[in-house]
Amino acid sequence: MRDRRGVLTPPEAGFRLERHAPAPDLAGLIDFHWHVAWDLAPGAEHVQGVLPFPCVNLGAGSDGLFVHGPITRRDDRTLRGRGHALGTRIAAGLFPTIAYDNLEAHRTTDRILTFGEAFGPDGERLAVRLPDAGAPPAHRALVEDLMRRRAAARPPDPQALLANRVVVAILAEPTVARVADVAARHALSPRALQRLFRRYVGLTPKQVLQRSRLHEAVERVTAGDGTGADLAFDLGYADQAHFANAFREATGRSPSRYGRGPYTVAR
Known part of the structure; x- marks a missing residue:
């Protein structure tokens, strides 16, 4: 997937963005998985801006695990050296259908949640396994397994x-x-x-x-x-x-x- 909509002016070198389609049975729940990696020259830094979609993103990267709620403004990150992040964008409006304890979307706005806050015991178990997932396909498989379990726990809304x-x-x-x-x-x-x-x-x-x-x-x-x-x-x-x-x-x-x-x- 080559669409970079929402990503503002990435550096010309040392930056890679990939987007991967989810498994067919999750196509309605997950927009896509994404993988960002950077390898900048020593001493160089780049402020990477993202104008986010109205969605929840979850994943893991150089800064650890994250579940980002929808963001009201541009999201700026300063990139230095080498790093990466692997994430999954949940389709707009559907996060509450898989969230723990009837968590409404407005309670996640401009917040970073733990996996336990977002997905309860299922999320806590994933948080233990995800840092050691290894290659991106294994990471995506673990996230998709969580999505399937959470979606199966409730009837369609x-x-x-x-x-x-x-x-x-x-x-x-x-x-x-x-x-x-x-x-x-x-x-x-x-x-x-x-x-x-x-x-x-x-x-x-x-x-x-x-x-x-x-x-x-x-x-x-x-x-x-x-x-x-x-x-x-x-x-x-x-x-x-x-x-x-x-x-x-x-x-x-x-x-x-x-x-x-x-x-x-x-x-």
Whole structure:
């Protein structure tokens, strides 16, 4: 899988991102597995930005085990020397269906959970085994075994599936800018949509709409597709200045400077 959407300006050398499809029986629950590795020159460092999707990610890497809830802002990591991370992205809206003790998505927002907090005794057992998994395929197999056990423990949740469909629709059509329009398309009131997202997604509908537009903006700017004015109009921003400010806040660079030279954190 070559899609790098959400990853902001990786270094030109010494950085590798791979994405792998899950087992067919888990395709509805897992978006993909990912593997990031870096090997930078001595003394070099790179601040790697990620504009995350509205999803929970879990895995292990140079900094240890992690279960990251959905993030409201850009996630910046300073890379030095050599390191790696292996992770799994759970499909938007579906984490509560496999979480321990009815953990709702909003309780994970901007948080790093332990495997036990996220998945209970099943997660604690995985946390013991995962650091010694070895090669990435063995790591993925252990994670998928956990996903299967957690999914089998509960019947399908129609509301979670609805939340997932709404998020997928938003991501597929980034030019939609109004929460009311999204709600109407799915026969919901705006308030009902907000409650659905609070429980199952962990970000508000407005935040997911904004993230989708910015993902699309980054892709188009990277491809040189249109001027700032064109992009502002196509993506539903009030004007070019509004678009440029949103882009700069999200990526750390203006549209005209994005992708030029090392990525740095906006201060």
